Amino acid sequence: MTTHLDVDLGTLAANIASIRRRIDGTELMLVVKDDAYAHGIVSVVSRAFAEGVRWFGAFDIASAARVRHAVGDRARIFVWIAVTREEIEEALSLDLDFGVGDAAMLEDVAAAALDQRARVHLKIDTGLHRNGIRPESWRRTAARAHDLEMAGAIEVVGIWSHIAEASDDEDDEARECFDRAVREARAVGLNPSILHLAASAASWERPEFRYDLARVGAYCYGIRPAGGPSEAELSISPVGSLWADITAVGADVTLGIGSLHGLPSTLAGKCEIQTRDGWRRLTRIGDTESWAESWPSARVGEEVKIYGTDAMSATDLAEKIETIGEEIALRVSPIVPRRYV
Numbered sequence: 001m002t003t004h005l006d007v008d009l010g011t012l013a014a015n016i017a018s019i020r021r022r023i024d025g026t027e028l029m030l031v032v033k034d035d036a037y038a039h040g041i042v043s044v045v046s047r048a049f050a051e052g053v054r055w056f057g058a059f060d061i062a063s064a065a066r067v068r069h070a071v072g073d074r075a076r077i078f079v080w081i082a083v084t085r086e087e088i089e090e091a092l093s094l095d096l097d098f099g100v101g102d103a104a105m106l107e108d109v110a111a112a113a114l115d116q117r118a119r120v121h122l123k124i125d126t127g128l129h130r131n132g133i134r135p136e137s138w139r140r141t142a143a144r145a146h147d148l149e150m151a152g153a154i155e156v157v158g159i160w161s162h163i164a165e166a167s168d169d170e171d172d173e174a175r176e177c178f179d180r181a182v183r184e185a186r187a188v189g190l191n192p193s194i195l196h197l198a199a200s201a202a203s204w205e206r207p208e209f210r211y212d213l214a215r216v217g218a219y220c221y222g223i224r225p226a227g228g229p230s231e232a233e234l235s236i237s238p239v240g241s242l243w244a245d246i247t248a249v250g251a252d253v254t255l256g257i258g259s260l261h262g263l264p265s266t267l268a269g270k271c272e273i274q275t276r277d278g279w280r281r282l283t284r285i286g287d288t289e290s291w292a293e294s295w296p297s298a299r300v301g302e303e304v305k306i307y308g309t310d311a312m313s314a315t316d317l318a319e320k321i322e323t324i325g326e327e328i329a330l331r332v333s334p335i336v337p338r339r340y341v
Ligand SMILES: *Cc1c(COP(=O)(O)O)cnc(C)c1O
Pocket: 031, 033, 080, 162, 198, 199, 200, 201, 215, 216, 217, 218, 219
């Protein structure tokens, strides 16, 4: 085997079980944007569905179509990208749940739905300014949504937002803003039954942020937060392990992985890989090859682990170059074969 990403679906299942225990009665939405954080959306979703997951966060319509195809009509699929009229029609035919973050999209969804009662989750901007209805126009938009609901075009099933999860104080403020929006929505006649606010970190750490649904990506894939608790503390393990093969042995060892495979060249000199003979420093990273310190028994064809279980984790590497684990995991190029174990 040459350079490849091992994706351990058993570990995915174990992480999901651990998160569900932790969030207790709250339903889990597995976030599968960016090809399931580069682990391969179809395999990930199929296994999660077999484990009983019934909500998937797909971000865009094309990914949602792949999820629908993989799991059939017994799962709810949430999309939250702003979309064109054409995409809305496709989304309706796929029976998706729409995250709606502005008044114009609300009109577009309702117009396309006619009397189909599109399921809408209205998004309040609680301070992140990444799309979302601003608090000052919330009441007006919520009232308009209620009119559209009365007309049979949509059903406002949920209210949601996204928070920074960087500081508790900021998150608390965002939550107050969220609760206010929910009260206002109810005051204009909406009756949303699914409130959702938290991603991995807040779902894990802060019960009051869980509401009805927790949108979890990173922790399900075993990616811990940079500068935060360890995998052991979170009861999760890395699902993806990146392997490279030795292509030449000399004064140093040449590996068949480079920046084109997704290894950031800034890691050179800063990280150690796991070999059969223990840790070795990665000294240089080229486009398609990289080099590590040699060891006596190194052989061409032998594999070394760049990150994953029993090695550095994606977040360990990320911390060396002051970024986050997702950044490392998401970089793994589509040219790197995924191997499901
Ligand atoms: C990516 C994303 C999530 C998941 O975040 P994690 O930190 O990976 O759990 C949840 N909600 C939204 C809107 C997202 O974009």
